[in-house]
Amino acid sequence: MKTDVTVIGPGNWGRSLIAALRSAGIPVSEVITRTRRSGTTTIAAAQLNARILWLCVPDGAIAEVAAALVQRRREQGNTLRGQVVVHSSGALTVAPLNAARKIDAAVASVHPVMSFPTQRIVPLWNVLFGVEAQQPEVKRRLYAVIRKIGGKLFAIRSAKKVFYHAAGTMASPLLVSELSAAMATARMAGLSASEARKCVEVLAKATVQNVFAHGEQNSFSGPFARGDVATISLHLQALAKHPIVEVYRSLAQYAVQALPVKRKGEIQFLLENETGMKTTGRETLGNSRSRKQ
Incomplete structure (x- = not known):
C-alpha cells in the first residue's frame, strides 16, 4: 500500500520533514498551516485523505490540533479509519491524540533526535527517531517511512x-x-567574546570527540580527575559572586557521583561548604556582562 503524508505545521522541524519526504519520493499530499499561504491549506479546507497525518506542532498544541482534525473529518x-495520526513530541505520549483515536485513527509519535533551531533545512539522513506505536502494522508503515528518508529508529x-x-x-x-x-x-x-568562543570551542570539540570515541570515564580530566582540592577551591572563590557558580557546583556534584574523581569526600x-558559594550579594549575569562590554 502506497504511503502519502499530510504535514500539519511547517515550522523549523516540519520544513525539514517535508524536504526529506519529497526527496525520498514520498508524496506530501497537503501542508496545513494556521492561515493559508502559498502552497498550503488550513484544517478547515483540508481534504485529510493521506495515509499519515503528521503533526509538527508545539507540544501544547497537539491535543487542540488533533481535535480540529477530528472536527474536520x-x-x-x-x-479516520485506516489512517495514522502522528505527533512529533519527544516528551509526550500518544495520549494527546485520543480524540483522533476515538474516530478510529491509529496513533503514534515519531520524534527526531535532532536540533532544528532555525528554518534552515536540516538533512535527516542518519538522524535517530524515537517511535512510540502499538499496532504492528502502524510500526511497519512508520518504520518504512523513516528508513526511506534515511533515518535510524528505535522503539x-x-x-x-x-x-x-x-x-x-x-x-x-x-x-x-x-x-x-x-x-x-x-x-x-x-578575553574578548571571540577569544572566549575560540578557547571554549577547541576544548569542547576535543572533549566531545573523546567521549564518543573512548567513553566518558576515559575522557574525564582536569582538577576533579586529579583531586586538586586547592584549585577547585580557587574556582569557587573566584565565581562566588556570580550565578555561574551554581552551574559549576551542579556539574561538579554530578561528576563526584558518576565520574572518576579523586579525593571525592x-x-x-x-x-x-565553600563559604564563597553564599548567594548574598551575587551579581547578575546582565550586570557582569555590561561591565565587560
Missing part, C-alpha cells in the same frame, strides 16, 4: 519516554547553556 462525514515505551526526552534536552539545549556559561567565565578573565565537602 466529521464535517466531511468520515472517520520507545510510553512510561519511560520522558527520560529519553530529558536526555536529549541535556545533550542539546542544556549543553548550549553550559557552553554559554563557560564562555562567559572565559570573558571574566579579560574532600571535594564533596568543599562543594557543600
